[in-house]
Amino acid sequence: MPKKIVVALGGNAISSGKFGGDVPSQFAQSRITAVYIADLIDAGHHVLLTHGNGPQVGTVLRRVELSRDEVYPIDLGLCVADTQAGMGYMICQCIRNEMVTRSSDVTATTLITTVRVNPNDPAFENPSKPIGQYYDEETIRERVETDRWVVKEIPSKGFRRVVPSPKPQEILEIDLIHELFDEGRVIVCCGGGGIPCFQDPSGGYEGIEAVIDKDLTSALLASEVDADTLAILTDVDKVCLNYGTPNEKQLDRLTVDEARQYREDGQFPEGSMGPKVDACVDFLARSKNPGARAIITSIAGCLDALDGKTGTHVIRS
Amino acid sequence: MPKKIVVALGGNAISSGKFGGDVPSQFAQSRITAVYIADLIDAGHHVLLTHGNGPQVGTVLRRVELSRDEVYPIDLGLCVADTQAGMGYMICQCIRNEMVTRSSDVTATTLITTVRVNPNDPAFENPSKPIGQYYDEETIRERVETDRWVVKEIPSKGFRRVVPSPKPQEILEIDLIHELFDEGRVIVCCGGGGIPCFQDPSGGYEGIEAVIDKDLTSALLASEVDADTLAILTDVDKVCLNYGTPNEKQLDRLTVDEARQYREDGQFPEGSMGPKVDACVDFLARSKNPGARAIITSIAGCLDALDGKTGTHVIRS
Numbered sequence: 001m002p003k004k005i006v007v008a009l010g011g012n013a014i015s016s017g018k019f020g021g022d023v024p025s026q027f028a029q030s031r032i033t034a035v036y037i038a039d040l041i042d043a044g045h046h047v048l049l050t051h052g053n054g055p056q057v058g059t060v061l062r063r064v065e066l067s068r069d070e071v072y073p074i075d076l077g078l079c080v081a082d083t084q085a086g087m088g089y090m091i092c093q094c095i096r097n098e099m100v101t102r103s104s105d106v107t108a109t110t111l112i113t114t115v116r117v118n119p120n121d122p123a124f125e126n127p128s129k130p131i132g133q134y135y136d137e138e139t140i141r142e143r144v145e146t147d148r149w150v151v152k153e154i155p156s157k158g159f160r161r162v163v164p165s166p167k168p169q170e171i172l173e174i175d176l177i178h179e180l181f182d183e184g185r186v187i188v189c190c191g192g193g194g195i196p197c198f199q200d201p202s203g204g205y206e207g208i209e210a211v212i213d214k215d216l217t218s219a220l221l222a223s224e225v226d227a228d229t230l231a232i233l234t235d236v237d238k239v240c241l242n243y244g245t246p247n248e249k250q251l252d253r254l255t256v257d258e259a260r261q262y263r264e265d266g267q268f269p270e271g272s273m274g275p276k277v278d279a280c281v282d283f284l285a286r287s288k289n290p291g292a293r294a295i296i297t298s299i300a301g302c303l304d305a306l307d308g309k310t311g312t313h314v315i316r317s
Numbered sequence: 318m319p320k321k322i323v324v325a326l327g328g329n330a331i332s333s334g335k336f337g338g339d340v341p342s343q344f345a346q347s348r349i350t351a352v353y354i355a356d357l358i359d360a361g362h363h364v365l366l367t368h369g370n371g372p373q374v375g376t377v378l379r380r381v382e383l384s385r386d387e388v389y390p391i392d393l394g395l396c397v398a399d400t401q402a403g404m405g406y407m408i409c410q411c412i413r414n415e416m417v418t419r420s421s422d423v424t425a426t427t428l429i430t431t432v433r434v435n436p437n438d439p440a441f442e443n444p445s446k447p448i449g450q451y452y453d454e455e456t457i458r459e460r461v462e463t464d465r466w467v468v469k470e471i472p473s474k475g476f477r478r479v480v481p482s483p484k485p486q487e488i489l490e491i492d493l494i495h496e497l498f499d500e501g502r503v504i505v506c507c508g509g510g511g512i513p514c515f516q517d518p519s520g521g522y523e524g525i526e527a528v529i530d531k532d533l534t535s536a537l538l539a540s541e542v543d544a545d546t547l548a549i550l551t552d553v554d555k556v557c558l559n560y561g562t563p564n565e566k567q568l569d570r571l572t573v574d575e576a577r578q579y580r581e582d583g584q585f586p587e588g589s590m591g592p593k594v595d596a597c598v599d600f601l602a603r604s605k606n607p608g609a610r611a612i613i614t615s616i617a618g619c620l621d622a623l624d625g626k627t628g629t630h631v632i633r634s
Contacts, residue, residue, distance in 0.1 A: 063388055066380075067379060071383065078406070084402050089395070089431065097521035100520040107492075112429070114410070176426055
């Protein structure tokens, strides 16, 4: 039986400092990433891909911002949609091209994905996710007044807009995604955590100004499609305790209880390893698959991690 | 047996003068369009949707343009991708919400779609499709020098960039689209004619600066998925001869031979009814379905047109 792997790519899989940030550099980085994804496919796994969009959505927001006096602005949800399309297109093209060099006709396709959140999620009371550029105090005051932005001062850097980051509740396209994953099609979905929406009392869906953590959406996705493995790929091969200190210690295994304890101890910071560990714990809690496992590792380490040779394996107990 | 209908929505289905052009107005127009699409679904048809993106891609291009000194530009193909996502998201949300009011759980999903063109298409020798804003002579000269744009002077309006509009050769995601269409899933694909790419000698695909006519892509799509009907929806109920003159005559039927003759006579202008008629002729020529038919009508007239009550029906003979 093929293994069903949900692979969550970090922003670094598509845009790394190495190549700069523009479109040719994103293609260059995506081509490297595609080699590792192709290795997973060639190993016989069913691969379902998600991706972050930090640098890219920042760029979309800046374009909207810089042209706001002349062109109508677009909602945050539409900015996320833009990045799902652009990044999905790049990733799919690079995977297809890599498979061509391996004489395979495997293709990959991007699905635009919408994710329902709860409008009563406490995150809406406490917007915390910084997005877009830094502003000086005068400009950001204008935005606060005209657009009712919530903003945050980052010492010595300026002011930034912060938006709610509610928990993902439901992936609207899950039924189709599940079907295609089971068929073994390579699908890119849930980019940037998904386009956030809420359900109004009539049962209809509407966009909402928020961003959803892509790792938490990946955990929801992986449990809903009954994945064997959630692989969260990042810059490092393993999760570390005391990261960046002389006492740094790489973890091969991490139980759900240990993960929760370390989280409370402040070992895994927000906006970095914290949500990745949370997503692994969340996947294991949700999944009905008795063999389910969650791995945090690097892109280059992913195939070896599936064989238990590297990565941090988060396990139920 | 359910009928398989490929519906090509014009830009007016998502953005009409009535509501202005911003995002809320596009949603307002899309909600109206969704009612007619829902009627098709409720009538038992399998519906596969494509859409134009004229106003929207113009807006994306303007944002890229207005921010080019501060943010890296993106290729035309990525601009098309952006509109596939944003418009697809809107259309799918509005269809879903309309179906909810009808106590149906039918959903719609957007697929990012890439279309191969022939790099030796004569269109590359003669870029003809105007895109983006008007420029003064000085600014456009800069673009010609720095970005090697091909430009065209439009008397009394200024200068505009023109890009090649090659014929669509292959829809890269056709296999998946065909499968989902046969299953009866409502899919939005090929937005803006598809993201153009070409195949390099190694067999890999790469983006190319061009735009593809959405009606011609719709014709290719409809033949490849073995549709019963290609319905090209526009502002008018029927194609007219001598359009806008005292001798105007609405056409109920138009054979392929008549269509070709009228085209030669200059009855159906480029950038308007011309490519729609061409697309119908192309579909009928390509399709192996003996009952295949092509209809040009308004969104509001579509369901009646399927029953033969309105619209211009293009027929083989």
